[in-house]
Amino acid sequence: MKTSTVLAGVLSVGAVSSLHAFTVPAGTARLAGPAAALYKPRREGVSLRHSEKFTSRPIVLPSVRRTQSKSTLRMGLGSGMLTAAASFLHVQPAVLLAGLVAVVVAFIAKFLIDKPSRTFTEAGVGGTVGNEYDAWTEEGLLEYYWGEHIHLGYYDQSDLDAITNPLKSGKVFKDTKFKFIEEMYKWSGAEVNSGGAPPKILDVGCGIGGTSRYLANKLKDQGTQVTGITLSPKQVERATELAAERGLNNVEFKVMDALKMDFADNSFDLVWGCESGEHMPDKKAYVEEMTRVLKPGGTLVIATWCQRELAKGEEFSSDEQRKLQFLYDEWAHPYFISIEEYQRLCSGTGKLQAVSGANWVKETIAAWRHSIWVGVWDPWIVIWKGFTTRSGPRIWWKTIREIVTLERMHRAFDCGLMTYGMVKARKTA
Numbered sequence: 001m002k003t004s005t006v007l008a009g010v011l012s013v014g015a016v017s018s019l020h021a022f023t024v025p026a027g028t029a030r031l032a033g034p035a036a037a038l039y040k041p042r043r044e045g046v047s048l049r050h051s052e053k054f055t056s057r058p059i060v061l062p063s064v065r066r067t068q069s070k071s072t073l074r075m076g077l078g079s080g081m082l083t084a085a086a087s088f089l090h091v092q093p094a095v096l097l098a099g100l101v102a103v104v105v106a107f108i109a110k111f112l113i114d115k116p117s118r119t120f121t122e123a124g125v126g127g128t129v130g131n132e133y134d135a136w137t138e139e140g141l142l143e144y145y146w147g148e149h150i151h152l153g154y155y156d157q158s159d160l161d162a163i164t165n166p167l168k169s170g171k172v173f174k175d176t177k178f179k180f181i182e183e184m185y186k187w188s189g190a191e192v193n194s195g196g197a198p199p200k201i202l203d204v205g206c207g208i209g210g211t212s213r214y215l216a217n218k219l220k221d222q223g224t225q226v227t228g229i230t231l232s233p234k235q236v237e238r239a240t241e242l243a244a245e246r247g248l249n250n251v252e253f254k255v256m257d258a259l260k261m262d263f264a265d266n267s268f269d270l271v272w273g274c275e276s277g278e279h280m281p282d283k284k285a286y287v288e289e290m291t292r293v294l295k296p297g298g299t300l301v302i303a304t305w306c307q308r309e310l311a312k313g314e315e316f317s318s319d320e321q322r323k324l325q326f327l328y329d330e331w332a333h334p335y336f337i338s339i340e341e342y343q344r345l346c347s348g349t350g351k352l353q354a355v356s357g358a359n360w361v362k363e364t365i366a367a368w369r370h371s372i373w374v375g376v377w378d379p380w381i382v383i384w385k386g387f388t389t390r391s392g393p394r395i396w397w398k399t400i401r402e403i404v405t406l407e408r409m410h411r412a413f414d415c416g417l418m419t420y421g422m423v424k425a426r427k428t429a
């Protein structure tokens, strides 16, 4: 017999018994014979006469029994309605019940996902951003899937073709990030501005140091020194470990707040900020600090997620505001600004010239869904960690949240609400 038929049978029995219960006044039940013998009422301070103990006369049940009777009544009514609705819709009650459960679960999941879980609350070293990156670094999933770079990739047609190919997808996902660094380096014009490889580079918000090590390795023969800073001590640890593994001694990493850097004025030939600006609670201070530590004639280059520029007097619609708020809150972003606003901030320092901006959304947007695909082709580490690590199945829920956020990011970039900001400038000599 099919399970659904059995369930329907059970539900019908429930409905019939609920009708029976309906005929008995709430709180009162008639017990007789053996059933009455099993039930021994206890009322403090009241001694029952022998004849009352075993009798076929009605016995008033204590409150727990009354509650059961009410809930049985409700359940019975519920299952009766379910059976009626199922027959009205010409489906098995079990199918209808499964559908209802699925809808309720979907509503609960949506409610929980829409509630931000990693909101930016505290700036600086020891604040929200550093703690979140510490957690991501320790967990290891980000490094497993994204490799050493925590930023979007730069895609050409052959990369786009590889996304849905399970044999190539994972490797291409990581390769596009190296390609992004190459393109950003070329676009910055740093070599033209410095007349060769920039001797000193600062990587502001270096993650686990993928870019710092890449540039250190690429330019080591020209004597370039690279410094990476981040708010996350765990990232510094991992970045340093990987540099040692590669035998790189022209790169170092420090825990430091980009908004209050320890470096002297005019220290670096290239100041590089790749996808760190979105975490900054003060974008003006971010641009000004990077400009301060830049040598005259040196290059500033920023890659960052931006929101669209509003026309004069325009405001975001409530739908746009809701979407942006989710994107701010989910990955510890205080807020975003537009590419144009970044350019205005650069010009506003009074120390930068040749300020220009670009939107690389076409080159990078594929990365959002590609990062979902790499998980689809290779989900085993997530499944495994759910069984073997301290976080347990919570890691599965976290992964679902990441997938939803990645998709919402894709949509926000796709519809133009978000833009991929590239900004460059040169410090006035």
Ligand SMILES: C[S@@+](CC[C@H](N)C(=O)[O-])C[C@H]1O[C@@H](n2cnc3c(N)ncnc32)[C@H](O)[C@@H]1O
Pocket: 124, 129, 130, 133, 148, 149, 150, 151, 204, 205, 206, 207, 208, 209, 210, 211, 229, 230, 231, 232, 235, 256, 257, 258, 259, 273, 274, 275, 276, 279, 280
């Ligand atoms: C999305 S990751 C980018 C990583 C890196 N640029 C890369 O290419 O892989 C953002 C980084 O910015 C850093 N960050 C955010 N706010 C910062 C701040 N105020 N000072 C220093 N680093 C910061 C984070 O700690 C993290 O390492």
